[in-house]
Amino acid sequence: MTDLPTILVIDDEIRSLESLQRILCDDFDVKTASTVKDANAILEQEWVQLVLCDQRMPEQTGVEFLKAMRTRWPDIIRMIVSGYTDAHDIIDGINEAGIFQYITKPWHPENLILTLKNACRLYELQRQNELLAIELKMSPSGADKVVAERRETLRKDYDFDDGIIRGTDSSMNEVCATLRQVAPYDVPVLLSGASGTGKELAARALHYGSLRWNKPFVVENCGALPDQLLESELFGHKRGAFTGAVEDHVGLFERANGGSVFLDEIGEVSPAFQVKLLRVLQEGEIRPVGSAKTRKVDVRVIAATNRDLEDEVKAGRFRADLYYRLAGMVIRLPDLKDRRGDIPVLAKALLSRAMAHLGKQVEGFSEETLDCMQSYHWPGNVRELQNEIQQMLVMGKEGGLLGADLLSRHILRADHTVDEDGADLFDGLEGTLKDQIGQLECRIIRESLIRNRWNKSKAARELGLSRVGLRSKLERYELEKVKPLPSMRRAAG
Structure with missing residues (x-):
């Protein structure tokens, strides 16, 4: 068995x-x-x-x-x-x-x-959930206590301090202070920021910090569905409303009655659907597809976008009246490149979750790994960092340290001497052609050394250099000063 x-x-x-x-x-x-x-x-x-x-x-x-x-x-x-x-x-x-x-x-x-x-x-x-429902019928008072305890645990998981992981001097501190201030007030909130910055996490923090925290919180990605399916998902439909509607369907707005609805990627919805959504927000009622009757709903709407909706309004792609319905408060989440001090603590937390999820344990990150992570600009933000850590964990040795040699090449080749936001190997190159070629050569050599765990013989063979030639370049670029072998260094966390 x-x-x-x-x-x-x-x-x-x-x-x-x-x-x-x-x-x-x-x-x-x-x-x-x-x-x-x-x-x-x-x-x-x-x-x-x-x-x-x-x-x-x-x-x-x-x-x-x-x-x-x-x-x-x-x-x-x-x-x-x-x-x-x-x-x-x-x-x-x-x-x-x-x-x-x-x-x-x-x-x-x-x-x-x-x-x-x-x-x-x-x-x-x-x-x-089925067992809990049975328990509720058999022993209402005991089941109520279990439900209350689980809800309280969930609320703590999304607390502004414990749920949103950050460093002591993080730029997210101001964001969390604003979220905490806004959460109790029943106003719509628009979260803006690039993909992967944690907008859904912020939305959950808003919900569980509000007076609606013990009511449903539902999520819909508005950019992932065509209009008809999105309307059905949000507002519901009646049986026979369209081909394939074989039974009545309760929409997310109705399911979340008394709670919060999180509309992710709101900037992607079509102009036609914007009109329908505006009517729901204005009237506080929905009409399921195929129904002649409306239903009152009481929900708090939290929306998110990676676009600049004010620019979209000026360009005529997003309705101004809908924007002002959604933007009772606008809170912007910073990119990960603007909160590099958070990367070590974030990386450790993401690694812990990945280990629990994949059932594989490692000792932690080497300091060199964390240095490389902090030097990279992370265009995919926290989601990219999460994927990179999961990949490192899969490829790493059980019980060992995750060394910098497990990082992707484009991360290792990032410029570790300047604070630039570019997206490729040529970021941060300055000076004459000779200077830029030298800077580029330095990055390639450093990346090869890290991947080969500072084994100079292997790196020289890979780069097509003699050991003497490699030693000369190491002295020229002062790469000898970089401490070798992540496995010999103290684990970070």
Whole structure:
């Protein structure tokens, strides 16, 4: 008997089945089926948490199979693998088969495993919620206490001090002070900043710091859906309102009644949808698609954008009246390059989460690694830092230090002597052509040395230099002063 989550993979191509089973077998108890008949037989005999089904099969499509499966096993998480991303198929999959996620080909093994783990965790959460509901019926007072304790724990997780990780002298301190000041007041807030700066985290802090903290908080990425689907997701729809609407659907505004709605990437919505959203914000009521009746809702709207909406208003791409409805308070989140002092503490926190998530333990970062991280400009902000750390953890040695040699090349080649914001190897180059070539050469040599853990023989071979030639360049660029071997240095955290 295994403690691993059980998943069923369905594909009529035997090679695809074998490939998926080989990749997933370490993390899951994998059952496979090449026909719909075999799949149904497994579902009747096994306790399956997740089904991963290919879309194009000879007997019926993946969506058709999962739609039929939904009526018999509604609790199982349903996912589709497809090389085709037709919008109509996606909408049908979401509405008819209740598909959790589409995975497009070609897929990356690590990303696929991560997605499946998240889906299995969702299944477990659903089971826990069902048990909690039963407990509530059997013992209301005891269940109320459990719910209250869990809500209080969640509130602490998103506290302005503990939830938003930063250094002592961080530029985020002012942002957090503003969030704390604004949170109790029931005004709409517009969060602006580049992608990956933590706008959703700030929105959650606002919600859990408000008087609505014990009510729902729901999230919608407005840039990810076409108008019809976005309207359905936010405002709901009636059965038969459009093709694929086989049952009534409660929108996020109604689900969040009494709580907060976070509208991410609000600057991406079309002019037509802007009108519909404006009416909802003005009237405080929604009209589900296909319904003649309106419903009152009481929600606090928190919106976020990586665009300058004032410029969008001037350019005529965003309605001024909607902007002023959303921008009761405007709070800008700084880029990670403007809060470099936060990088060490952020990196340690992200590493702890990654270790818990991936089930792999390391000692920490070398000081050289943290120095390189602080010297890079991180155009993808915290999200890019998170991905880099996860990649380092996967590639690093269990129980050891994560050295700078595990960092991506473009990070190692960043200019470590000037504070520039550029995005490539040529950032920060100054002076005559000879000077710039020298600066570029210095970066390339340094990057090679770090990747080779300061083994000069290996670096010289890689660069096509003799040891004498490399030594000469090290003296010229004073690279000998850089301390070697991350593994010999004290771990940072």
